[in-house]
Amino acid sequence: MQGLLDAIARGFQGGSLEFALPDGRRFTLGAGEPRARLRFRSAAALRRVMMAPALRLGEAYMDGDWQPEGTDLKDLLGIGVRLEAHREHQTALGRWARLRSLLGEINTPLLSRRNVAHHYDLDESFYRRFLDADMHYSCAYFREPDQTLEEAQQEKCALIARKLDLQPGMSVLDIGCGWGGLAMHLAQHHGVHVTGVTLSEGQLRAAQRRARERGLEGRVEFRLQDYRDTPGRFDAVVSVGMFEHVGRPQYRRFFERVAELLQPQGVALLHTIGRECCPGGTNPWIRKYIFPGGYIPAASETLSAVECSGLWLTDLEVWRLHYARTLEEWHRRFQARREEVSAQFDERFCRMWEFYLQASEASFRDGDLVVFHLQLARDRRRLPLTREYLYR
Structure with a gap:
């Protein structure tokens, strides 16, 4: 899990998200300040989010699979927004992703x-x-x-x-x-x-x-x-x-x-x-x-x-x-x-x-x-x- 998180946030220094699981395990996404913690209901819920974070982070929140801990949701999402922008700048949309996006706008x-x-x-x-x-x-x-x-x-x-x-x-x-x-x-x-x-x-x-x-x-x-x-x-x-x-x-x-x-x-x-x-x-x-x-x-x-x-x-x-x-x-x-x-x-x-x-x-x-x-x-x-x- 930590290896996957490190790959997702490679080169990102704009903040850290800590994922806390019920069994006491903790994983970190990103680096630097500010820091925020998400408490997940289960390891399975965290794995689902990590497979498609841009879609499933919001879905998991809707379903009550995680809660902010010790911080406001807005501050936590600010780190997420900066990370998503970093990923967009680091990795251009592929040809299929561009086509799929355009097809959704017809x-x-x-x-x-x-x-x-x-x-x-x-x-x-x-x-x-x-x-x-x-x-x-x-x-x-x-x-x-x-x-x-x-x-x-x-x-x-x-x-x-x-x-x-x-x-x-x-x-x-x-x-x-x-x-x-x-x-x-x-x-x-x-x-x-x-x-x-x-x-x-x-x-x-x-x-x-x-x-x-x-x-x-x-x-x-x-x-x-x-x-x-x-x-x-x-x-x-x-x-x-x-x-x-x-x-x-x-x-x-x-x-x-x-x-x-x-x-x-x-x-x-x-x-x-x-x-x-x-x-x-x-x-x-x-x-x-x-x-x-x-x-x-x-x-x-x-x-x-x-x-x-x-x-x-x-x-x-x-x-x-x-x-x-x-x-x-x-x-x-x-x-x-x-x-x-x-x-x-x-x-x-x-x-x-x-x-x-x-x-x-x-x-x-x-x-x-x-x-x-x-x-x-x-x-x-x-x-x-x-x-x-x-x-x-």
């Missing part, structure tokens, strides 16, 4: 709807337990260090509006509109008409209900519709947290479609999780349990697709630790109402979500994940020549 309209339903058609009340009051399920923008999650989500909406250079009366398309928070913010605060499209039936019902409750039926419209089938032209197109579900085989068509949907003087804003390293694959546990069909792009993969679309990249901003703070707050709220979630679903579901939230936070805090903001336009002269208008 998201036809039918597969896209099925993949979206897997994650987003959970009961709305579940998401209400840990999201902000306006139900934004994406990275917040903490302009000030002491802002609440609610304030930071509104800051994000306001910054997006400035990047779209909105004026009253404009038409806006929101691709992947979620529960409608951004669309309603733009309609209420900027006097625009917003069409939001989603593939989630649950999100559609909630967004339509919330628009009626706010008296916005004439200013926002929500549809169950794929962006590939959306008709019309718009003064602005925005997409927040949806591009991660597009899949690389569809990247070029996605940006071509954005160009087709924009008026000649139109502006688009893409908000997406990205990786600050070379292209890779999707973590198998995330793909199986959280986001089937998903992929987090490198900047090179995104920009090469933009270059073929006829759009101008007018601004690129990288948000570094904003999502780590957002996820930390989501997890705090999730834990505060964990008993309710367990009663609604079950304990295994709760352990899956706490693993997902804390592994994601660790990936933004200790790994290579960031958020990209791509501002795009069809006309190079459409926007101001400096960035001052974004921060007035």
